[in-house]
Amino acid sequence: MGDQSLAYSHETAVSYEAVTEMLRTPWSDVYRISPDGQKYISPQCLNGTLVQKITEDSDYWVPRWFSLEAYLAQEDSEEKKKRESKEQYRINPHNKDLAKKHKLHMDNVSKQRKIREIFGHDSPYHPNQLVSKHHLPAEGLCEQELMYKLACKVSDLRVLHDKGELAMDPWDFLRWRIAKKMQSMFTMSAQSGRDVIKRIVFSICEDSGSKGASKIYEDPTLRAAIIRSAGYQGRLASFRKPGDKSRITKTKTNTAGMGSIIQRRSKVDPIPSALIRQSALSRSDKRQKKSTQPSTYGGVNAYRAQQQQQRDNARL
Template structure:
């Protein structure tokens, strides 16, 4: 977070890099998606047997929904900007103003707002999100001066996903997943985070190219990752502090309610 401005930046801010993509330029594409959505809806309705029209309509419909969510969180009047998520040195060359990244962030800020509105989260949702991402980034930096620009997008996309036997995820954060599951429960969307689900569409696993034989010795990077994983497990085993009072408060209240029944 070092050197990141406290106040939200705009396209004219001296902090912005000239090669960063623009939130404003991205949101300007919403009108085009709306037109394409209407066009392919008419075509799909007039040609119900045409799967291409139906698929294109669904694609543009999804894009319009993503634009609206992104505009709600990062649009005009917002106090948040994607490129203030982490320090500038950890950003990719074009920044973070791209559709899937901003949509993922916007959805999670919206979920955290639910916790804040229900008084389960004290921190500002954006600050809470930045803190947890910064913590996860730090776990993957081996030496002082290392940068996260090569994997920051993976952290953003996978921070809330499960990390278990069927879904190995070194970027998982159990605290963020717990918060997301609580928000989903409060919004009556608990099926989104059923056991074994990540909250995203699963990718198909390839069964080609599998080799048999003696397993290879772990590489240097795998050995380092094993040490990092052991360290994370030790930290996770330590008692939670008052920093997580939002989620903990919910659990405590639920236990008290059950004991009074």
């Protein structure tokens, strides 16, 4: 465990061992797929959701949902607005309105890049497959702030997956924890989570205190896992609480060489900037390390391979 235990100096409610046990949960302990391999059966909050990434011309798509494709198509326009606002602010650097305008476009571009990285055309993930249709609000989940929140958490979990600590695919893991939290709030089996899903996404990794209004939506163990990832990335200060200044400074010093480094979040934007991480190991070292480690991910592909093997054996 080493210096990483310092990451828990301000997260005493959850033990390091409890987080490790959660991260090691295999995909097969949580997920079940229909016999034809097309839809999820379990977790319950994903029942009926397609396994493959949905498209906006598929039968699964609901026309009133906000479009992910339309959102991604705005990126070039926002990049242009960022350049234009930068030039306007350069000409008039004392204009506070121009400064705010440029900051807005910089933030939007940063968020759009992260959302494209996690939910773009080359990704197998779609926000509206976070939970089943039964639990989605009328407009779906393709809103910038919500998608950015999800994307940052997936990025943080990827760090743990790359280090061999997270057994599941990061998206599957996050969906499981959100489904588990949502299910814990239900009093009836057929209850819908459409009224709480957004609040869960925004609050699940937060800490509102023992009497906080958002406590019911929070997952302390998942938050502790995200803090562990932040420790590897050298940005534990993002989770600093009042009175923790000296403690976090010590943690930063002791964990400086533990993993990849990320640009620290600004005080204005408490959400991870999640810029592309630069590994402390070279790419070749990473590949060599992975090649010597057994795979811990047993997701959809592993399930399908197992099913195919069973069918092949039956023919013999």
